[in-house]
């Protein structure tokens with residue numbers, strides 16, 4: 267059985283995982299430094315980098331032992347490590363460690379694009395996926411609509427021209443005096459609010475698939491400045507509905523122009539209840555399957571990196587030791 | 602004992618290997634802060650040159666700082682990964698000890714202040730006495746070149762200064778009757794191999810930052826990466 271060790275350290279999660287070529291997850295370990303960042307309302311790069319150095323060794327060891335492997339001689343096919351995009355100081359920790367493990371064990375390693383990793387997440391829970399697939403990848407760092415012909419084949423149809431969806435959630439949450447990260451809190455409040463309470467503009471009405479959330483955030487700020495005493499739940503519900511409306515409208519248009527067999531959600535914002543409901547409905551309407559990964563597979567993890575790695579190690583050359591981290595690596599540039 | 606030493610606290614990246622038979626090679630890759638790109642390949646090359654396989658390495662010695670934060674993390678993450686993968690010993694030494702050891706090995710004797718460039722007008726500094734052996738005189742700390750020069754002068758005894766912190770603020774150190782400069786920019790991996798071979802292995806090696814994360818001191822707003 268060909269096993270791949272995945273390592274992910276692009277943001278605030280230190281993660282390691284062992285996955286086989288059938289995309290079965292043998293272990294998936296995640297340590298987050300999120301508690302250290304809360305007070306700052308966002309991930310502090312230097313703190314994240316420090317946390318990664320402290321956790322990388324134990325996390326990798328646990329991933330190996332939980333997969334039933336000998337940590338000194340794990341008998342793996344290779345190592346997959348996120349080499350971008352992400353925080354440079356964080357990426358470097360995982361990349362450096364991955365190279366060292368590869369040298370020590372004499373196995374190949376491959377640098378994986380974090381976003382491509384997210385695209386492999388649905389495969390970890392459904393090996394019988396039917397292609398092609400339309401995927402909405404939304405998180406604190408990214409917002410893209412991607413057409414996937416098969417594993418490792420993807421065309422970016424559209425992406426955010428400013429903030430990521432999750433970033434907009436964080437900013438609005440901060441404005442409303444809610445905690446960080448903002449997504450779960452706004453989602454929770456939105457359940458008891460009225461989504462029509464706040465008139466927010468429909469944004470990005472063009473017929474491309476690009477997204478934008480900066481304007482929505484500004485509109486929320488303006489509206490709440492003008493109308494004091496608006497219930498926070500109503501603001502949350504209105505904002506959440508506007509974000510979902512834009513995403514689902516663009517997705518619908520993508521589905522109309524590109525017939526696919528399935529519709530998938532990926533990224534941390536995929537935990538959002540409005541989005542999950544909307545995607546399920548949209549898939550029903552088009553008579554295709556909806557793939558809503560569990561929260562553990564939506565958010566950053568190393569199993570998805572290992573999964574992408576099994577594919578890349580089989581189809582492409584391994585990386586060489588002089589590989590750099592690429593903090594701004596675009597998914598469209600993955601070949 | 603076959604030992605491998607890693608140095609990434611300054612803009613250069615250096616690696617050293619010493620074998621049980623006493624064969625030693627060291628290499629400095631100095632192309633400016635490209636630690637990640639240079640380090641593992643240099644380790645592989647040096648091990649091949651002395652005829653060792655990675656699993657023959659008994660001990661990994663790593664410079665844990667103070668120095669460039671990112672460089673330290675690259676070096677320490679590499680050292681952690683390599684030693685853990687092989688189940689071999691890991692030892693952390695400081696950049697300031699390696700500078701003192703490098704000067705000692707070159708025959709320097711007397712009171713020596715090792716200075717590593719800390720950026721933003723500051724240096725990391727520590728004083729050592731180089732006599733029959735190297736002994737530590739004070740705690741490593743963040744200071745400025747002018748402060749360290751003034752406090753040395755106040756003690757009324759001559760001192761030798763070394764490290765890239767001296768290189769960076771040479772103007773503050775030179776032409777002073779009580780100060781001599783020993784030119785040495787990269788902490789010595791040769792010294793690192795020697796210090797690391799005689800020390801008890803560490804359970805955990807973590808970077809010696811000597812400075813809080815900037816953000817903790819003055820954080821305004823920061824977004825997640827695009």
Ligand SMILES: [Zn+2]
Pocket residue numbers: 380384405407533534565566
């Ligand atoms: Zn992500």
